Amino acid sequence: MTGPLLSIRGLSKDFQVGTVFSRRRVRAVNDVSFDLPAGRITALVGESGSGKSTIARCLARLEQPSAGQVLLDGEDILRTERRRASRAYRRKVQMVFQDPFGSLNPVHRIEHFLTRALVLHGRQATPEALRELMMTVGLTEDMLQSYPHELSGGQRQRVSIARALAVEPRLVLADEPTSMLDVSVRVGVLNLMRRLRDERNIAMLYITHDLGSARYLADTTMVMFAGELVEGGDALAVMDAPAHPYTRLLLSAVPDPERAGSYDPVERARLREAILNPTSCPYGDDGTCSRTAPVRHIVGEDAGQPHWVRCHLRAPASDIARRVLKATDRPDGEATDATEKAETTAA
Numbered sequence: 201m202t203g204p205l206l207s208i209r210g211l212s213k214d215f216q217v218g219t220v221f222s223r224r225r226v227r228a229v230n231d232v233s234f235d236l237p238a239g240r241i242t243a244l245v246g247e248s249g250s251g252k253s254t255i256a257r258c259l260a261r262l263e264q265p266s267a268g269q270v271l272l273d274g275e276d277i278l279r280t281e282r283r284r285a286s287r288a289y290r291r292k293v294q295m296v297f298q299d300p301f302g303s304l305n306p307v308h309r310i311e312h313f314l315t316r317a318l319v320l321h322g323r324q325a326t327p328e329a330l331r332e333l334m335m336t337v338g339l340t341e342d343m344l345q346s347y348p349h350e351l352s353g354g355q356r357q358r359v360s361i362a363r364a365l366a367v368e369p370r371l372v373l374a375d376e377p378t379s380m381l382d383v384s385v386r387v388g389v390l391n392l393m394r395r396l397r398d399e400r401n402i403a404m405l406y407i408t409h410d411l412g413s414a415r416y417l418a419d420t421t422m423v424m425f426a427g428e429l430v431e432g433g434d435a436l437a438v439m440d441a442p443a444h445p446y447t448r449l450l451l452s453a454v455p456d457p458e459r460a461g462s463y464d465p466v467e468r469a470r471l472r473e474a475i476l477n478p479t480s481c482p483y484g485d486d487g488t489c490s491r492t493a494p495v496r497h498i499v500g501e502d503a504g505q506p507h508w509v510r511c512h513l514r515a516p517a518s519d520i521a522r523r524v525l526k527a528t529d530r531p532d533g534e535a536t537d538a539t540e541k542a543e544t545t546a547a
């Protein structure tokens with residue numbers, strides 16, 4: 201494994217919400233640290249509102265973090281590029297958004313988006329360069345003359361990826377890149393991301409609700425809940441041997457054809473209680489447990505990477521987390537919005 205291309209350390213982000221008379225701060229991301237190595241796909245999974253997009257937006261410099269460091273090749277860009285990202289940073293770090301419909305202006309042909317990206321970053325928009333970009337993402341050259349509405353959702357997302365690739369980035373931040381696509385074309389986009397990792401050694405942060413696609417695509421998976429990371433490690437190990445009750449709760453909502461009736465409301469209630477009102481931690485033998493700090497316990501090592509879990513004793517920092525989690529199941533086992541979202545996206 202190569203060293204990290206980009207690392208974040210102690211990243212936090214607060215938002216001001218409310219009216220002038222009732223201003224308050226919401227902590228969307230709290231003290232998050234992780235590494236993104238070149239040539240690896242790192243999945244960030246969690247339910248809606250857990251803070252995944254906020255992290256991606258901070259890394260893309262669309263939001264200014266409230267605290268922490270963003271180290272690119274070891275240099276803290278929040279210190280060296282305080283107010284906004286340099287063109288050099290934006291060239292290295294590109295973002296692909298969830299909505300391939302909204303991110304391409306309908307009045308332009310596909311050629312325009314790719315030409316603009318190439319030229320903005322000082323490259324020549326030759327017919328060869330355009331053709332190569334289209335071929336890289338599995339589109340044909342004649343589609344350069346199409347308008348976005350003439351392409352399918354999957355094709356549009358490939359154009360968005362080609363636009364990001366035009367500047368030869370070293371890191372791609374992909375925020376739910378397949379969630380608005382038909383199931384039938386999702387796997388094509390996931391395979392494209394995998395190919396780009398393998399052929400171009402690109403680092404990727406893959407943000408998703410969909411645990412199945414994280415398992416399929418990622419080398420490393422990190423689980424986020426209420427603004428904090430609660431577990432991380434080799435993607436298969438995290439999915440097959442989840443160590444945090446929140447990861448288990450997420451997985452318990454994924455339909456499993458091999459375990460008919462596996463959706464167990466009683467077990468889910470127990471897991472929610474363990475998350476909201478923790479009383480013990482199974483990994484505290486070394487005396488490092490903490491209710492106040494996001495201490496990580498190492499629970500194993502798989503495929504050369506540590507599998508860690510945040511101390512079970514640490515309860516969610518915010519009341520919002522408690523409310524969201526309490527709403528995920530009703531006592532009768534009927535799914536509410538959040539659970540339904542997790543189930544349908546995981547299907």
Ligand SMILES: Nc1ncnc2c1ncn2[C@@H]1O[C@H](COP(=O)(O)OP(=O)(O)OP(=O)(O)O)[C@@H](O)[C@H]1O
Binds near residue numbers: 215251253254255
């Ligand atoms: N611009 C903003 N102003 C105020 N609050 C915000 C803003 N952006 C995000 N938040 C809040 O920060 C929290 C995290 O949001 P974020 O979009 O990062 O979550 P997410 O895990 O990406 O969810 P989703 O998958 O639904 O996009 C939420 O409580 C959200 O309401």
